[in-house]
Amino acid sequence: MRMSKLIGRKIKEDPKDANTVSHKFLIRGGYVRPISAGIYSLFPIGKRVVDKIENIIREEMNAIDGQEVLMPVVLPAELWKESGRYDSVGQELLRFTDRNDKDMVLAMTHEEAVVHLVRNDINSYKQLPAMVYHIQTKYRDEARPRAGMIRVREFTMKDAYSFHESTESLDEYYERVFEAYERIFKRVGLNDCLSIKADPGMMGGNTSHEFMAIANCGEDMIFVSPDGRYKANRDVATAAWKYEKSDMLELEKVHTPGKESIEDVSEFLGMKPENTGKAVFFRTIDNALVFAMIRGDFEVNESKLKKIVGSSELEYADDDMIRACGAEPGFASPMGLDTTKVRIIIDNSIANSANLVVGANESDYHYKNFNIERDFEGLEGAEIADLATAREGDPCPITGEPLQMKRGIEVGNIFKLGTKYATAMNCNYLDRNGKSQAMIMGCYGIGVGRTMASVVEQSHDNWGPIWPIAIAPYHVQICSLNPKKEGVKEAADKLYDALLALGIEVLYDDRGEKAGFMFKDADLTGVPYRVVVSPKSIEQGKVEFKIRGERDGELIECNSAPGKIAEIVKKALFNSKN
RNA sequence: CGGGGUGUAGCGCAGCCUGGCUAGCGCAUCUGGUUUGGGACCAGAGGGUCGCAGGUUCGAAUCCUGCCACCCCGACCA
Structure with missing residues (x-):
């Protein structure tokens, strides 16, 4: 290509609203051009980089018996109603109507479409396992696109879907995809990319991994042990926290006027936050009240709590709702609550600590020396769980070494979906005994544009990107x-x-x-x-x-x-x- | 969705507070010339609904009201 004819002008100055390296260089270098918030055109050299990334993905998907297909971006809403996601997904799903007033959506992911494709085509166990994938535009109506190509509204994604007879088959195939992903990210030149345990979230299923390109501009927080044996997204990260049980002292009611926060109470009583119990009230999507109790120095991990209570959303409960179960906002504890009105979940830190300061469910009063097994009558009915948010420096659950926190860009993720979509949408096959069974599914995504941006984040100098040869324009x-x-x-x-x-x-x-x-x-x-x-x-x-x-x-x-x-x-x- | 900020030429900005003639500057673009190893120089040229709508005024980029877009922080993020 002669540069005198190349379209995609280079810009000498940084765009004023670009903060990340990849955003600046991709615009200045004439790779991409923003057209609206989170919506970009690709110039020729950007297109060449993207094509090369896609081709590497193709090679590796084909190598694990993937079959490339192409599914549409515009889908009829009825498909999404079938899976239930038309209603369960929020505003990120762009809904509209066509000229006949028929409800349509712009695909933000393609589980529904792929089930539609496969359910009439695969009907025998003899055809399983099978994997199809495509590289296609997704649209997600993000509330806030940011960081250039990192979080956008319209983007290209490779998504793959596998179908199995058994969980063993899925497990085995999941492992192959995992390895293919590691090869892909290595080949495109992401030299600092971690595969980590993650929260499947609303995708459903029980296992998922994320592939994180380590970069300071990443939106995800990851905890890693120094030797790399433990790595997990903050949503699911845990630690080998140590608690101490000591002899129980006598429960004592103390006057704590106006001391509602953990800081105020612990300072007022001359205690450390770890000697206190914190009460946090949430409202689920079904308007149920949840009381999470955790030691004062921890934060409740809402992702963990969501999973436990089975609610896709959690909001802080308002004071009236809290009072309705017998608790006093700012001075709450599990003691004497109406358990028909509130679900009580106790973090391990509370269950395994002694002599804590907790609220008295009475304005301006706390109790000292709270011991849950002695002082909380409803203990049998309550749940004890891991609710705590991991912190940098907490002991690694495997090695005990202090955990490090890193930031990552999620460039890929893989999920074991199970039969969630197959059951909802009648995606069945006949097994060896002629019995109809729901197919067991896995799904596997890679963000192509994000991958490009991540490579720039990891491979550049002051003057521009340093493209790995495999994806260089x-x-x-x-x-x-x-x-x-x-x-x-x-x-x-x-x-x-x-x-x-x-x-x-x-x-x-x-x-x-x-x-x-x-x-x-x-x-x-x-x-x-x-x-x-x-x-x-x-x-x-x-x-x-x-x-x-x-x-x-x-x-x-x-x-x-x-x-x-x-x-x-x-x-x-x-x-x-x- | 909450908080903050910004909209003036392709890009980056000044002008606005304190209204006034033809809206400026740098980069980029075009013409001619001189240059040529880390973003040259001279001379000339083109390019603007000053985000949109309404209002105040003899007169609005500038003041007022409403709206929109974009960016940042947060919430959200399959």
Whole structure:
């Protein structure tokens, strides 16, 4: 490609609203162009990067017996009503009507569509297991798109769906996908990518893993043990917290006027927050009241609690609701509550601690020396669970070493769905005994644009992206300095043609700009190898070869340059696959 | 959805407080010339519903009201 004709202008200044490296470089380098909040067009070099990522994904999906299909973006609402998600999913699902007033949706994911595709096509156990995938646009009406290509409304996603007779078959296949994902992210050049246990959330199912590209701009928080043996999303992360039981002291009511918060109470009584019990009241989606009790120094992990109470949403309960069960806001404890009006869930930290300060369910009073097994009569009816949010430095559940917190961009996730969709949507097959059975499903996604942005986050310098060869928009960039001087243009043209003939992808800067100008643009384009053709080197019958990100280049004879460079490129490409 | 901020040429911004003639600057673009190893220089040119609508006024980019869009923090995020 001749740069004089390339569409996608480079911009010298950072866009004012870009805060992340990938956002700045992808816009400045002429890879993408925003068209509305969270909606982007791709310029030619951005499109080339995306195509390469997609092709790597294709190769790896095909290698685990995936069959590529293509499902539509616009779907009839009736399909989503069948699965129940038309009503259960919030405003991220863009709903609209067509000219006949028929309800439609823009697909934000394709479980419904794939079930529709498969349920009439697979009807025998002989056809299982099977996996189909596609690479398609998704639309999610995000409340707040941000960070350039990291959180957008419209995006390209590879999603794959597998169908099985048995959970064993799903487990086995899930493992293969897991390994394929590790290969994909390695091949695209994400060198710091963690696969971690995650919360399946509203997707349903019981097992899921996320693939996290580690980057400071990531939205997810991940806890990792120093040796890497434990890694988990904050939503599910736990720790080997140690608690101490000591001799029970006598329960004592104390006057604590106006001391409602843990800080106030512990300071007022000269205690540490870990010697207190915190009461947090939530309202579920069904308007039920939940009382979570946890030690004062912990925070309730709402993801964990949601799972326990089976509610997709939790809100803080209002004071009237809290009082209705007999508790006093700011001074609450589980003692004496009306358990028909509130579901009580006790964190391990409370169950295993002694002599805590808790509320007295009476304004301006607390109890000292609360011991749950002695002082809470409803203990048998209550649930004890892990509700705590992990914190940096907490002991790793495997090794006991302090956990580290990292930020990650979720570039992929995989779920064991089970029969949630198959049952709801009659996706059945006949087993060996001629009996109809619901198919067991897995689903597996990768965000393509996010992957591109994540690579930039992990591989760049001050001047632009440093693309791994596997997804670089071009393999080689030729900069022709002073093309009007004798022999320069001719040599550059010749090199360009020769490299193309050898199957190398070449971006040829034939604009005749000043050297610095072209070098800056080349850095922004991030092509891994650069060849400078200039009067200086041509005099000696040589060109200069340089690796992006390295300081010095080497001089190569003009005649041998195409062959030598092609060899280097092909070797690098080969290595990137293995 | 709550809080904050910003909308002026393709990009980045000034002007607004204290209303006034033809709305400026840098980059980018076009023409001509001189340049050419890390974002050159000279001369000239084109490019604007000042986010939208209404209001106040002799007169509005500027003041007032409403709306919209975008960005940031939070909530949410299959």
